[in-house]
Amino acid sequence: MKAVIVNPKKQGVEVKDVDIKEPLGKRQVRVKSIFTGICGTDRGIVNAKITFTYPPNGYNFLILGHEELGIVEEVGEDVTTLKKGDYVVPVVRRGCGVCLNCKIGRQDFCETGNFVEAGIRGKHGFMREEFVDDELWLVKVPDELKEIAVLTEPLSNVVKAIDELLFVQRRMVWTCEDSTFECRNAFVVGSGPIGTFFSLILTTLGFNVYIINKRDPSPIEEYIAKRLGAEFINSKTETEEKLPNADLIVDTSGVPSAFIPLMNKMKPNSALILFGTVEGEKYEITSDLITAIVEKNIIVMGSVNASKKDFQGALNYLSIWRSRYLDILEKMITSKVPVDKAPEVLISKPKGEIKTVIQW
Template identity: 35%
Template sequence: MKAIALIPGTTTVHLVERPEPTVTTSDEIKVRILRVGICGTDREEAAGGRARAPIGQTELIIGHEMFGQVVQIGQAVTRVKPGDYVVFTVRRGCTKCLPCSMNRSDMCLTGDYLERGIWGLDGYQAEYVVDKEQYIVRLPPELAAVGVLTEPLSVAEKAIDEVVRLQMARLPDAPAHPDWLYGRRCLVAGLGPIGLLAGLALRLRGAEVFGLDIVDEGSARPQWLVHIGGSYIDGRQVSPEKVNQIIGPMDLILEATGVPSLAFNLLDALAPNGVCVLTGIPGGDRPLQIAGAELIRRLVLNNQVMIGSVNASRDHFQMAVDDLMHAHLRWGDHVERLITHRYAYSDVTTALKQQPSDEIKTVIEWTT
C-alpha cells in the first residue's frame, strides 16, 4: 500500500510502499483511511523538527488527525462493525504507570508513551491502518464530512473538561449552576483549528466567546467564529494587556497560539478565580522575561490558576464526536467550512509547505 513517510530530523517527505496491515488478534480493527488532517505538528516534523521513527526503522509514517471506515474486525470486537466511520486516538501508553493502564496515556507519568505519526509509532497517512479496539471511536454517518476534525477538537475538549472539573472542585458557588461555563466570559487566543473548535465547544455550552488573533476582521477565521455567535478581538488593535480594560475580565482563557509572551500577557485579562489553560506548544528556546513578582502576587491574591493540557483520552475523542453532532444540528454545514484546503495524497509536499492566507484546516484525501 501507499503511505507518506519522512526521515526524522530531515525535510525528506515522500510516498513509500509498505505492506498492507492485517488483523492478527481478536481485538484489532482494520480501517481504510479516507482523509487525514495537516496541523502544525506535521509541518514541524516535515521541517526537520521533533519526530521519531519506530524502533528498528529509519522512516516514520506521519499523520495523526485521521478519519476512516472499518473494513475488517477481530472476532472479539463489539464497539464497531465493517462500514462504520471511525477515528483512532493518537497516544499509546507506557505500560508502566497507572494512568496509562487506565487508558489515560494523555496523563502519562513516565513520559515513555508513544504517539502515532509523531513519536515512535507509524501514523495514519496511509491507505490502511490497524489498531486495537480500545483506541477507536465511532462516528455517525452524518459526520462523514467533518469527522477529520475529531482529533483537534479532542484537544480543546480535554482542556475545557479539565477547567470545568477544576472549577467545580474548588469554587464554593460552582455547584449552584447546572453548567459552570454557561454565561461565562471566555477568551480563546489563536484562531487556528484548535482555537476555533474550542470556541465551538464553548458556544455549545452557552459561554460568551471572544476570539483573539492578528488577522483582518473580515477574513475567514474571525467570520467563522462570528457565525457561531462569537466576537472577534483584533490583537493589533487591542493588545493582550489591554483586553481587561477595553473588553472586560475573562473567567476562562484558552491559549492556542504557542507564543509564551502572549500567554503570560493574557493573564492581565483573567478575572478573579479564573483559569488560563495552555494548549499551544512553543517552538524554539528563546528566553522570556516576565515580571515574576507581580505575576505571582496576581495569581495568589486573585485565586487564579494557570495549567497546561496536552493530547486527549478516548473519552475526550467521544466528547468531540458528540459536540460535532450537536454543532451539525445547530449550524449545519458551517462546521465543514473549517476545512478550507484539500490535497490528494500524491501532493502532500504542497500541503505541508504552503499555508495560504485563507487557510484554516488542510486535509489529505486518500480516496477520489
C-alpha cells in the same frame, strides 16, 4: 501501499510505496483511510522543528498522520463492537503499560513518558491507504458524521482541556446566579482549528467569547466569530478597552507576548489554559504577575492529548454542531487534497487555511 513518510532526522516528506506487513489479530481491525487531517505537529516534524519524533522499532522512517477518519474493511474473529463498513477514528497515544493511568485508558496522563503516539513518536501514523489497529483503540463514528469526523482528533484534545477546566473550577462556585456560565468572559488567543474549537465549545457552554489575534480576521474567521456571537479582537490595533475582564484565558498560540499582557484582565478565581507551544520567544515574567496570580487564586493549567472518552465527547459535540453550526464545521475544512499533493501542503501552509485534509 501508498504512504506519506518522513525521516525523523531530516527535513522533508515524500509519498512512497511502503511494504508493511500487518497480519490481522483476533481482536484487530483493518481500516481503510478516508481522510487524514494535517496539523502544526505534522509540519513541525516535516520541517525538523519537532525533536521528539522517532520511527517505530526496526524502521528508518515514520509514516506521518494522527488525525484520521477511516472505514472498517475487515475484522478479526473476536472483534465484537465493529463490523465492515463502520466509520472509525483511531486514538493517537498508546500507553506505557506500566503506570496506573495508562492501565486504565488514561495514557493522556502517562506518568513514565514511555508512551508512543501514532505518526509522532515510535508508532506509524495513518497517512497511508490502510492500517491494522486494535479494536480497543478505535472509536466508532456515527454514519451521519462521516463528512466532518476527521475533525474528531483535534477536537478531542480541546474536549479534554475543557473537562479538566470544569473539574478544577469546582474548587468554588463558578457558575452564575442563574446556574449557567452566561456571566463569564473567555478570551481565546488564536483562531486556528484549536482556537476555533475552544470558541465553539465555550460558546456552546454559554461563555461570552472573545477571539484574539495579532491581526485582522480572515473572511472565514470573521464569519465564524459572527455566527458564534463572539467578538474578534485584533490585539495590535484595537485598544485593550474593548476587552472586559476575563474569567478564562485560553492560549492556543504558545507565544508568551500574545497572552501574558492579557493576564492583567484576569478576575479573581479565573483560569489560564495553556495549549499552544512554539520555540524561541523569551519573555520576562515579573513578580507583580506572580503576586496577581497568588492574590487572585488564578489557576494556570497546561493540557495535552486526550483519552478515548474525549474522542467520544468530541463526536457528541460534532453531533450537536451538525445541526447548529454545520456551516462553521464545513468552512473549517478549508481544503481537501489528493495524497500526491500532501508534501506540498505539509511543507507550507496553504493561504487562509484552517484545516487541510488529505482525501484518500
